[in-house]
Amino acid sequence: MSGFATPIFAILAVIVSLLPVPSHWRARNFVILGLVFWLVVGNLNIFVNRIIWMSNAKNSAPIWCDLSVKLMSMASFSLPCSALLISSKLYDIASLKYSKRTPEEKQRLWILELFCITVLPVFYSLLTLVSQGHRFNIVYGRGCEPAVYFSSVSIVIDYGIPVSLCITSLVYSVLSLRHFFIHKKDFDAILSKSGSGISTKKFLRMISFALIDILINFPILLAAFALEVSYMKIIPYTSWDFVHKRFSDVWIYPRTAISSSRFKHFLTMTSFATWSQCMMGFIFFFMFGLNTDIKSDYVKAFMKVKGMFHLKTQKATREYKDDNICSTDDISDVSNHKSEDSNIHPDGVSVEFSHVDLEASGHEASNYSISIPSNDDTKTNRFA
Template sequence: MSVPWPVQVDIIAAFSLLGFILVCIPLYWHLEAWNVGCVLYIFWIGTQCLFQFINTIVWRNNAINWAPVWCDITTRFNIGSSIAVCCASLVINRRLYHIANISAVSVTKADKRRNIITDLAIGMGIPILSIAVYWFYQGHRFDILEGIGCVEEYPNSFLAYLLYITWPIPIGLVSATYCTLTLRAFFKRRRDFSTLVASNSNLTFNRYFRLMGLAAIEVLFTIPLAIYNIVQNLTAIPIYPFKGYADLHYWFSRVDQKSAVSWRADPGLVAGMNFKRWTVIGCALLFFLFFGLAEEARKHYRLALSSVAKRVGISTLEKSTGFSSTGSNFKPTTSGFGRITIPTFVQRTTRRGSMDSFSDRLSTNISISDVIDEKATYSPVGSSGSSTYIASPVDTEKGVSPQESLPPVSFPPPPQRAYRPESPTRSEAPDVPASVRPNSIDMV
């Protein structure tokens, strides 16, 4: 069951926007590492995905020439980006080759500057040159296809093959040569590979192999896809005979506007448009798979997520649970909720001499002044109501003992009873039996 055409347009637009976002995520890391090849790859593929998304949205269900200048820019950018992807792969393979050879590793600033200028000349100079020679095989200004947008227009002439269509093949061959020499140098000096990587502060072991894998896949697909494109053009579109520029550029300023029903009636044109659009999206997703899911990328994702969470006032998982884990080891954090404090139990017992407990003078050996002195030094630790004391977590955390954490509590002395001589219940005589106490009254 075929997908309806409006749904296909929406899918292309969604994947184009997704490809632009994903390919731009690792841009900062490659700028920081001065990976010129990857930065050029991101620039050309990311911009092409963005232009493709905008064109699909604007001309989703129409073929009106809304923005002629915009179409002039995007059609020429399409010409350059199709060559620039191959050039970016060449720049990456060339850099890997220089790293794999000890004698070619850049040491001085002048060597690094020279390499950057050479990389920019390959990654920007060749695509700009392809844009500059576009006029020599261009048929008219551009075409507008409903559901696709602005499309460059050139007849299937030998000038188009010479100046544009066949360029990916020689560039891919040079890139494949660098890739082969890099693999040869790596296997030859694999023991010194750690030294080679250490000589480049912005290049790690994993990043080197990801660059090599991306460049190798680009080499494997560049030449076959270029050959497929040539064969498709030769079989689907007849060769246009070149009769001079007066004939080639006749009515050069015209803009052909084609509805979806008209241009989709040509199977060759439909296959060419699908191949062109999905190739750009595939290159963007491939780059993200190599560099957007690596360990360093996940580390940056965690840092960004933590920064956003702090700005909006959301605590992270470690702070909310009170534990931070590394593997299987759990450690308590310093947050108020997660802090673990073990309570301290202090037991204080007032012990008397063993002989005093058998003395008959136990009740007469305690005077009022002794009671007052004992109450004056009263503290909750030595209270007879409870033999244990649970220390506060704050005191334990500060390193203060339970005895020092609370000040001594003093109580006022009990009121003195007024002495009245006429009271018959008490006298100044000591507590002795009434039978031997003179002037006593026995109460029965």
């Protein structure tokens, strides 16, 4: 059962992350939309890996693994980067800098945000090639994992950059909260003057999410770094050719390998990263998916689906009724089999007809009975 827990929570995190999307799309909040995109990508990546390699460590999907390890790099960069974009924008709004920007400056800021959530993660994933010792690892029960050549270069790329994003975001978040508490009484007016379309409640939700993202990912990065340093020796980065001389290798870690005590630190690090990714999906939903505006979207969507289902049910019912209602011509064909001179069938079956009006259809129809003589009595079957 433990093997199923991770993919189940990962796919649930994907679903709940997508629920608030329509509201943020209408508001054109591309930073939040970018955050959702990378949450979905990260959790889908976890789901696919855990499903394919739940009970094996075979190199069955090498192309997927090449993509998967890069998606991991992009997601690990994008989450703290999104938190930084959110906290810096909220600081601009709270400090009245945003309201002083010209439309051209706001347009450039919007382009910069879009660049940071779409292009920068790709650049970062390419940068990780510098410290990628071989193609990828496949771990039993976990799937594709990045292959890191642990050196001073990898420390800067894999830990230094995400940690610096977290620290910068934390500074902006603290400064934003400082402005909020200083101008608490007039904060609604400040937000209205900024023209950002953000209410006080939304401001607090966004800054809270940025802080939670930092407080979850920052300690995990530090813990992963501490575990790596304690169990791994830092190897000198002599040259690109030396580090990548066996780049095409794929290292397989079967069940027997991961059960060893030496491998425990790696399992701990990957578990931290995996569950923090799932957790952020649910936290995002609780922060942005339960407010009044979005609840009305859920009701509208539910009523729309209900209406579609109701129409399909009505159509199926009408088709069923149409198939089971006899027409007047069908009944008259049956009536024509009656003998003109006698109601007695040559085989001794008595056919009796009576005419009744069908009020529902407005046509005249016939009810008839068939009597089969027997030695004791007459058995009658009635058809309508």
